[in-house]
Amino acid sequence: MSSKDLSLEELKDVQKQLSKLATSSDSEAILSLFAKLKSGLSAPTEDVIRQSKIGVAVGKMRSHSDKKVADQAKSLVKDWKAIVDKQRAQSSTTSSKASSSTASPAPTSSKTDSAANGNGTASASPSSTPSAATKPASSTTKIDFEILNDKVRNACLKLLYQSLEIGKETHGWNDSQIFDAAVSVEAAILSNQGKGSVTADYRNKVRSLSLNIKDKNNPDLRARVVEGDIAADKLVTMTNEELASDKRKREIEELQMQNLFKAKGAAAQEAETDAFQCGRCKQRKTRYYQMQTRSADEPMTTFVTCTNCNHKWKFC
Template structure:
């Protein structure tokens, strides 16, 4: 979650008085904000959230305390890790002063290129690939001309560039994944470079390039999401997790609000509100799933406004 998105949520928190909306917004912040000292200072999100600590609703105040505690722990861990890295760098620096100037230069160049180098009889292997250039097949020294068809080769190049965004995975591993995705897509359209093939490739590349969806690139690269499954996913399945959660929240809200003009709400004392423990609950039932499934019961506490549902 970037600075602009956090500031938008802060603005909504300051404007809304609805408890359910406040809880939803706090839940998004708790799940999506990666708390670093710099980020918290920049957005002032900690100050905004802490203002709700004294909220009259116990659910809100409790959630605020958990969020603040979690963020403090993350910042503390960040500082410890920083000190640890500094100490480690100091030890490495002390040991390398014994090397000749040529050996040190060679080691640094090898680290930048992500390759192995022998120094004083020892081998240093760097798993990550680090470069100052934008990662593309050409800049990474990778050839993608696997086929005579330029469209297929261009698709692999586009997939490679999208998968490599923000990644330190070795070029040879990325190109294997990119080629596999292109092959599966090609097979899905009867082994032809058709308009459907081109449109599908554009869609896959655009979703992989989405800056708000790094989880998708990571899952594809680490093998958690296999190419054969990835190429048949629809736009809803490819969407960022934050958008999926937002859509799910809106869907649930719409279910509660989707009461017809003649919808009758019965009041009963059979249900107990989980928030205020009162037995003044109105309810109605709707068929939200297939016809052979039981009705969904929607409940609203007449005392505090708390709402819930069950099947």
Template sequence: MAAAMDVKQLQETSRQLSKAFDGGDPSTTLLTLLAPLEKWKASEDLLRQSKIGIAVSKLRSSKDSKVALLASQLINKWKADVKTKKPGVTGTPGKNGLNGDLRSQTNSPAPKKEVLAPPPPAPKKFSVAPEKRNAKEDGVDTALTGNPTRDGSITLIYNGLAFMSEEAPADILAVSKSVEAAAFELYQPETSTTYKQKMRSLHLNLKMKQNAELRKDVFSRAIEPKRFVSMSSEELKSEEMRKKEKEIAKENMNKSMTPSQDKSISTTLQCGKCKQSKVAYSLAQTRSADEPMTAFCECTVCGHFWKFS
């Protein structure tokens, strides 16, 4: 049975949908708000007055497939509702399941042209190379909280997410706002050292060229904002960075385990090249303790190098 909804109810639902979508609320919230509309039978007047079509059309670009699918189904259903034959008009079904030429079968005026809410405007594009993107270049206004410190943090996160990104500025801004809100909830007040250091750390990790996977996961919400702002510095590193650090640590350990060889200066050994007697040498065991030591010699005058046992 179709649910009856008046203009005020539809306008309120439209407002809540737009707020939830722009604010990056979970998909479950959007699905809950859309549910009552599945039973609502649309009319041209209510669509025009409430502008519910604009809010729902916008959801067709949602990253969540369930939300996008339901929004598309609702738009198609409302189109069918508006096309429904008006009372008093008779005729046999024609092409596409609609009545034939209504003007030739009745003296009633021609039906009004279908009017649905226009589709949402295309996302604003960016005009600079992906590696140069930031809030200023994208023309994004990050003054969203009324607090300069928090707004500055939204800018930092936006700059990190926009780096090397092809996504629309509005979508990046929505995620940036959610991340800052999660950080503020966990580390408030915004004047605390913990909050400020955390926001700088998140920005720096997002801006690292080799951290593309982190940027992708945060933007797509594979890593939710609450999880992201609580990650340790080790967790924020990319797999490539972890691997490189392990290699450096291993190399340093190997170096620390290599015995140093102290060199001595001899005035009796003579360089076979320049015939000078200022020779630096060191002794080392090359194979086993049963074999004689090997002397590694270097002339301090000409640099000639030789060895002998």
């Protein structure tokens, strides 16, 4: 990163702002933060992206309802991934060359090899034979799933691990990090749903949660679990609605709002006013009505419709 780039603390601040705007319709604020990232994060490193969690925050915006926001989020993630992949390739090449030059002896001529062998056939030079030192080290850590002294629990642990490891290369997760998350989740299910034993509720929760975690339409959930944003004890008590992707949550919220608008009583009279500004088109031509949607001692809910673009919103 150059001296002009955003510091780690500044990136964390931007990440917090984006997280707060994850379900917001304030596209201008989101695009402003994207512009700040584009100019202030020209050559991010993998460590910086991981520590600041800015990649997760921007990644969530790829499913935003505003196409411009979604497109710019996809562009940022794509650019950062290309930069990180290039850095990894360069690092791998450098390490391989350093290892080869250190471990491989200088090549000898065919005549010298032939003399050493005592026959007329030249042997292959050391430089032409792959050695253990020149082979790239495997990035996969050997994971032991037989640690729980119970065949069913070990199988469940493996299932959770396999669900969590999807997309690990993109996020730069290592196997130990994923395994630790899987162990925590399995233990939380055993305690919460199984009450300390391998019960039918325990098995059902492992299966249903693993399906939610590996859902290709909800990669954010997987990232939040592996990176510790959602504690295992909280994860195993979350409802299907809470586990849903941000896009699905927005769809549910919009559907509920539409139902509320359609369910207004005959007595609910709409009035025109310029007191409200539309968050989408910024016009002040609106209609509104009020309805008691909560207990009697709570304030009424105001439902507003923009007469210019038909955008709907509510507030209490």
